[in-house]
Amino acid sequence: xxxxxxxxxxxxxxxxxxxxxxxxxxxxxxxxxxxxxxxxxxxxxxxxxxxxxxxxxxxxxxxxxxxxxxxxxxxxxxxxxxxxxxxxxxxxxxxxxxxxxxxxxxxxxxxxxxxxxxxxxxxxxxxxxxxxxxxxxxxxxxxxxxxxxxxxxxxxxxxxxxxxxxxxxxxxxxxxxxxxxxxxxxxxxxxxxxxxxxxxxxxxxxxxxxxxxxxxxxxxxxxxxxxxxxxxx
Amino acid sequence: xxxxxxxxxxxxxxxxxxxxxxxxxxxxxxxxxxxxxxxxxxxxxxxxxxxxxxxxxxxxxxxxxxxxxxxxxxxxxxxxxxxxxxxxxxxxxxxxxxxxxxxxxxxxxxxxxxxxxxxxxxxxxxxxxxxxxxxxxxxxxxxxxxxxxxxxxxxxxxxxxxxxxxxxxxxxxxxxxxxxxxxxxxxxxxxxxxxxxxxxxxxxxxxxxxxxxxxxxxxxxxxxxxxxxxxxxxxxxxxxxxxxxxxxxxxxxxxxxxxxxxxxxxxxxxxxxxxxxxxxxxxxxxxxxxxxxxxxxxxxxxxxxxxxxxxxxxxxxxxxxxxxxxxxxxxxxxxxxxxxxxxxxxxxxxxxxxxxxxxxxxxxxxxxxxxxxxxxxxxxxxxxxxxxxxxxxxxxxxxxxxxxxxxxxxxxxxxxxxxxxxxxxxxxxxxxxxxxxxxxxxxxxxxxxxxxxxxxxxxxxxxxxxxxxxxxxxxxxxxxxxxxxxxxxxxxxxxxxxxxxxxxxxxxxxxxxxxxxxxxxxxxxxxxxxxxxxxxxxxxxxxxxxxxxxxxxxxxxxxxxxxxxxxxxxxxxxxxxxxxxxxxxxxxxxxxxxxxxxxxxxxxxxxxxxxxxxxxxxxxxxxxxxxxxxxxxxxxxxxxxxxxxx
Numbered sequence: 001x002x003x004x005x006x007x008x009x010x011x012x013x014x015x016x017x018x019x020x021x022x023x024x025x026x027x028x029x030x031x032x033x034x035x036x037x038x039x040x041x042x043x044x045x046x047x048x049x050x051x052x053x054x055x056x057x058x059x060x061x062x063x064x065x066x067x068x069x070x071x072x073x074x075x076x077x078x079x080x081x082x083x084x085x086x087x088x089x090x091x092x093x094x095x096x097x098x099x100x101x102x103x104x105x106x107x108x109x110x111x112x113x114x115x116x117x118x119x120x121x122x123x124x125x126x127x128x129x130x131x132x133x134x135x136x137x138x139x140x141x142x143x144x145x146x147x148x149x150x151x152x153x154x155x156x157x158x159x160x161x162x163x164x165x166x167x168x169x170x171x172x173x174x175x176x177x178x179x180x181x182x183x184x185x186x187x188x189x190x191x192x193x194x195x196x197x198x199x200x201x202x203x204x205x206x207x208x209x210x211x212x213x214x215x216x217x218x219x220x221x222x223x224x225x226x227x228x229x230x231x232x233x
Numbered sequence: 234x235x236x237x238x239x240x241x242x243x244x245x246x247x248x249x250x251x252x253x254x255x256x257x258x259x260x261x262x263x264x265x266x267x268x269x270x271x272x273x274x275x276x277x278x279x280x281x282x283x284x285x286x287x288x289x290x291x292x293x294x295x296x297x298x299x300x301x302x303x304x305x306x307x308x309x310x311x312x313x314x315x316x317x318x319x320x321x322x323x324x325x326x327x328x329x330x331x332x333x334x335x336x337x338x339x340x341x342x343x344x345x346x347x348x349x350x351x352x353x354x355x356x357x358x359x360x361x362x363x364x365x366x367x368x369x370x371x372x373x374x375x376x377x378x379x380x381x382x383x384x385x386x387x388x389x390x391x392x393x394x395x396x397x398x399x400x401x402x403x404x405x406x407x408x409x410x411x412x413x414x415x416x417x418x419x420x421x422x423x424x425x426x427x428x429x430x431x432x433x434x435x436x437x438x439x440x441x442x443x444x445x446x447x448x449x450x451x452x453x454x455x456x457x458x459x460x461x462x463x464x465x466x467x468x469x470x471x472x473x474x475x476x477x478x479x480x481x482x483x484x485x486x487x488x489x490x491x492x493x494x495x496x497x498x499x500x501x502x503x504x505x506x507x508x509x510x511x512x513x514x515x516x517x518x519x520x521x522x523x524x525x526x527x528x529x530x531x532x533x534x535x536x537x538x539x540x541x542x543x544x545x546x547x548x549x550x551x552x553x554x555x556x557x558x559x560x561x562x563x564x565x566x567x568x569x570x571x572x573x574x575x576x577x578x579x580x581x582x583x584x585x586x587x588x589x590x591x592x593x594x595x596x597x598x599x600x601x602x603x604x605x606x607x608x609x610x611x612x613x614x615x616x617x618x619x620x621x622x623x624x625x626x627x628x629x630x631x632x633x634x635x636x637x638x639x640x641x642x643x644x645x646x647x648x649x650x651x652x653x654x655x656x657x658x659x660x661x662x663x664x665x666x667x668x669x670x671x672x673x674x675x676x677x678x679x680x681x682x683x684x685x686x687x688x689x690x691x692x693x694x695x696x697x698x699x700x701x702x703x704x705x706x707x708x709x710x711x712x713x714x715x716x717x718x719x720x721x722x723x724x725x726x727x728x729x730x731x732x733x734x735x736x737x738x739x740x741x742x743x744x745x746x747x748x749x750x751x752x753x754x755x756x757x758x759x760x761x762x763x764x765x766x767x768x769x770x771x772x773x774x775x776x777x778x779x780x781x782x783x784x785x786x787x788x789x790x791x792x793x794x795x796x797x798x799x800x801x802x803x804x805x806x807x808x809x810x811x812x813x814x815x816x817x818x819x820x821x822x823x824x825x826x827x828x829x830x831x832x833x834x835x836x837x838x839x840x841x842x843x844x845x846x847x848x849x850x851x852x853x854x855x856x857x858x859x860x861x862x863x864x865x866x867x868x869x870x871x872x873x874x875x876x877x878x879x
Contacts, residue, residue, distance in 0.1 A: 071238070076276075077345065078269035085236050193294075201237045207269075211342065214271035218340075 019155060025122035026154035032130045033158050039231035043217065046230070047131035048073040049084075050213060052205040053141040056094040064091050065144050067112075068120065069202025070127055071210050073134070078210045084127045085203055086120045087112040118152050121145075132230075133161045136185045136209045162233055164188070164209055167216045171223065188212055239265045242344060245293060249317050249849050251361040259354055268345040272297070272337035279321060279331045288345040289322045295341025299333040308334065315856065317849045411502075411514045413438045416445050420471060421464040424453055434499055434515055437472050442511035444501045446472030449517075480506030481513040488516055492530065529555055529572045536579045542587065542657035545580055549620065549659050552576045556618060557833050566822040567797065569829075574615040578709050580658055581608065581625075581651075585710040588650035592643070600647070601640045604629035605711035609667060613705040614778065614794045618829040621838050623652060623660045624702060627669035628715045631677050644675050667702055678715055682722045689726055692737035700738060701779055704786070707794050720791040727786065735787055739873040742779030743866055766841040769828050773858060777821045780865045783873075796821050810868065817865050820858035827851055 022030075037046055050071045057063035070084030115123070124145070135141050138161055146156040165183040174182070182191075189196050189208050192215045196208065221228050243264040246252040252260055268288065272278060278290065281302055290297070292314050299320060300308040312333075314320045320335060355361050412430045414423045416437040427435050427450075437446040448468050456462040456471045477495055479488060481502040488500055498518045504510040518530055532552055539545050552573065559569045585606055592598070610624035611617040627648055632640045648669035656662050669675050676684065685703075688696040704723075708716040727734065781799040788806050793799050800818035804811040831846070832839025847855065869875065 069236075076271045076273075078271070080238055080242065080264070080268065081266050083236060083238070204237045204241075207238045207241070211269070211271065215340070218271075218273040 022154055023118070023122070023152070025125060026149070029125035029129070030155065030158065036160060037130075037132065037230050039229065041230050043132075043228040043230060043233065044075045047129070048134055048213070049128050049131040050078075050206045050210040051084075051128075051133055051135045051138065051141055051145075052202045052209060053144050054202045055144055056090065058140070060140070060143050060147065063144075064088070064094060065120075065148060066090060067202045068124060068145075069204075069206045070124070071203070071206045072131070073210055073213065076214060078207070078214075083203060084124065086123060087114050088117060088120060089114050117148060121149055121152055121154065128157075128159060131159065133157065133159045134164060134209065134213050135161075136164045136188075136205070136212070138163045160230070164212050164216060167213075167220065167233070171216060171219055185209065185212070192216075239267075242267045242269075245317075246291065246344070249291065249319070251358075254358050254361045255354060259358075263346060263350060263354070266347040266350050268347075269293070270343040270345050272341040272343060274337055274339050274341075276337050278335035278337065278343070280334050281331055283331045285330060286321075287349055288347055289351075290320055290335075291344040291346060292316055292318050292320070293342040293344050296338040297335055297341055297343070298338045299335050301333055313338065313856070315852070318853065411436060411512050413442065413444075413512055414468065415439075416469040416472070417467050419465050420448075420453070420456075420462065420468055423448055423468045424464075427453075432515075433517060435468075436476070436501055436512050436515060437468050437474075438512055444476045444478065444503060444508050444512045445469075446474035447476045447499055447501060447515070448472045449499060475508060476501045478503045478506055478508050479516075480504075492518060529576060532576060533579045536576070536583050539583055542584065542654040545583060545654070545658035549576070549580060553619070553833065556829065560826060560830050560833070566826055570616050570618065570795070570825065573618050574612070577612055577617055578608070580660075581606065581612075581655065581709045584651050584654035584658065587654050588647050591650045592647055597643060597646060600629075601636070601643050602629045602632050603712040603715065604644060605708040605713060605715040606651070606669065607706040607716060608709045609706055610702055611705075613707040614796055615707065616778075616796060616825060618825060619832040619838055620659045620661075622663040623655050624663055624667045625652070625655075625669045626667070626674040626703065626706065627676075628681050628719065629675075629677050630712075630715065631679050637677065641672070641675060641677075645670060645672060648675055678718055681719055685719065685723055686726055689723075689734045692734060694741070697737055697741035701741060701775075701782065704782055705778075705794050724789055724791055727789075735783060736873040736875065738779075738783040738786070739869045740875055742776060742783055742869055743875065766843050767855075768840065769824065769831075769842055769855075770840045773855070773862060774821065774824050774828070776862050776866060777817055777824070780869055781817070783869065787872075813861065813864055813868065817861040820861040823854045823858050827855060 052069050053065050054067040055063050055065050065088055067087045072079050072082040142157055142161055149156055168183050168188050192212060194208055194211050217228060224232060243261050246264060247260055297314045298310055299312040300310055302308055412432045413436045414426055423435050434447055434449040436444050439445055448471060452471050462471055477497045477500050479491055479500045491500055500516045501512055502514040503512055532548055536548050605628050607626045609626055627644050629644055652668050652670045688700050706716060778796045781796045784803055785793055785799045790802055793802050797818040800814040804814040828839040831842050
């Protein structure tokens with residue numbers, strides 16, 4: 001099982017061909033992502049999706065996604081209409097987790113409409129398409145999504161992924177004045193004067209991250225002295 | 234289902250006109266379609282001539298500047314839109330191309346509101362349309378917006394035409410024909426006519442129905458009932474003449490003010506407001522009382538009857554209720570200040586009477602010399618709405634050297650009592666001790682003259698500050714002749730050595746730089762007790778009062794104290810600057826109103842404001858008043874050549 005998945009990944013990476021066992025929605029997604037964005041493309045012209053997942057905890061192997069939020073960014077605009085927001089039921093055995101106090105999602109609360117995991121994934125890939133995925137410490141969120149994809153018989157996300165915390169580090173490397181832990185979303189939001197309301201709701205964090213993304217891009221462009229292209233990131 | 238980010242947008246928009254006129258559901262729909270736009274500093278939102286987009290903009294954070302371009306491509310700053318302000322709305326209504334260039338002055342976030350969805354809403358929310366139409370019409374954008382935001386929903390066209398629903402600006406209803414008689418009519422017949430018509434007064438008229446006098450119940454009682462005058466005598470013997478006339482279209486506020494100023498209890502309404510046109514009616518104080526439940530006239534009467542300073546405090550609290558009503562109803566500031574000054578003066582006079590009685594009771598006897606009690610500062614200018622610190626002084630006639638100390642001692646004791654009573658009435662002691670009870674500010678005419686001469690010759694910063702406080706003196710109680718002597722002296726003194734003094738005074742007026750640099754619209758205090766608050770008095774009002782004072786001194790108009798009247802007078806003297814002076818006067822009115830509104834809400838003097846406690850309209854008005862401040866300061870700088878002094 002593990003071996004086969006590994007082989008599929010490898011095959012997909014080198015040949016771009018699909019796996020016969022993939023669900024249709026994943027196959028469609030892979031077709032849309034046949035060619036990665038050229039390094040010379042202007043960042044402002046590319047579709048961007050900012051993602052954020054709320055989870056039961058920080059353990060990649062054991063914890064599960066509870067909620068996934070996404071906002072679309074075109075150039076300098078964040079569209080609130082084209083949002084992605086989906087909630088999953090808390091899996092059994094995860095209800096008592098301390099993370100509840102962080103994101104405030106009460107297990108299986110009636111405030112939300114829940115979907116099943118495959119539905120969430122299919123909707124997500126439809127929403128993301130071939131956009132560049134942006135997020136804060138996004139590696140964790142992508143890994144959560146990939147594990148979920150794997151459990152549902154699909155391959156991983158193949159989009160270009162950009163972590164806003166890395167961008168922030170490039171603009172202001174850690175040092176005496178900027179300790180290593182100063183790249184948290186809270187710290188950066190404070191540094192770049194982004195109000196911290198709705199923190200720890202998936203969409204709220206997406207919004208803060210999206211504004212942060214736009215602010216960081218501008219500063220990076222000023223630093224580099226030219227309009228940003230994919231190769232700059 | 235609305236999500237958290239939509240709610241965030243909703244929360245922001247719901248405080249802002251015209252979004253605040255929408256109900257929650259509709260506004261949530263608008264919020265859900267918003268696009269958040271990030272504008273790095275210097276980037277363009279739209280350019281003139283560009284076709285309209287399907288959205289208009291609300292500034293969420295930062296500042297957007299709108300420029301018009303002349304044909305040579307020079308940019309002229311038209312507007313600076315700060316947090317919560319709307320721009321680019323023209324295409325929503327008029328299908329026009331953009332007229333201005335919109336550029337981010339600093340890093341900004343905009344909410345781009347989809348105009349398609351919004352246009353559909355407009356039809357269901359008439360106030361939104363009214364707001365948008367008015368905000369586009371007219372050159373004075375702010376006044377219009379203010380009106381739109383406070384006026385009720387128009388139900389029909391006549392309502393719109395009549396303007397804001399304002400009880401005290403309505404004219405007095407004339408339901409019946411005025412009761413008149415010829416001046417030659419006998420007293421007994423006139424009295425009969427009054428009884429038949431059930432009125433308390435009759436106007437004596439000439440052949441052309443023009444008023445020549447008025448006879449009231451009281452005149453009849455006093456003269457006829459006591460048999461001093463024959464009943465068969467003509468009314469002209471007992472009538473009051475001439476009569477005080479006012480136009481038949483006069484508002485209650487106008488009438489009230491005329492009565493307060495003149496002390497008359499009856500005004501005759503005529504077609505053109507003079508006694509050269511026919512009578513159309515009579516208004517008595519009583520009519521006014523009926524028209525207006527809570528009247529300043531009643532209050533002033535009560536003040537004159539008050540026997541204790543504690544009761545004065547209660548009455549002054551009631552005056553604040555009247556003030557709040559006036560502010561709410563958008564009564565003209567000139568009227569509000571006139572009424573409130575009248576009330577404040579009456580309280581000062583009452584405290585003087587109480588003080589004099591106390592001096593008698595303590596065996597100090599009557600005042601040993603003529604004197605005048607001077608109100609200084611804002612009360613001196615007749616602009617005080619809320620109770621602030623007392624600023625007062627005392628001037629007494631010159632007395633022989635050997636008596637000077639005894640006389641001064643009497644007045645200091647008197648001033649002690651008076652300031653104490655004022656304090657009890659709610660006018661706090663002045664921190665800087667600018668009070669008549671301070672030996673420095675209780676002086677004879679010649680000592681005051683020396684004092685002013687000294688201030689005018691030694692132009693130190695402290696002296697300039699004193700000048701700014703003491704120059705706006707106004708006699709409130711006493712002989713009444715002494716303040717004029719001082720004024721004459723000041724102008725004579727200025728003739729001799731004017732330029733340097735005036736320049737220093739102008740210089741002092743520039744001490745508080747105009748609040749044009751922005752931190753989210755305002756310059757806030759950087760440190761101290763009022764950190765992050767905006768000092769309304771020091772940063773916006775004082776520059777205007779200081780400038781008005783120095784300009785009016787230069788124009789040698791000593792008898793005008795009030796800041797807006799000073800600007801009005803200046804506008805007449807210098808027609809070339811009339812527009813600027815009128816703007817300054819308007820800005821000053823706006824500031825006074827704002828300060829009073831805030832002060833009333835918070836129960837303090839309203840001097841320091843937190844930007845976030847202002848409504849959007851208030852911010853707009855405040856920010857706009859900064860322009861005349863800056864322009865007036867530039868005018869001072871040029872006129873007194875202050876750039877050479879610095």
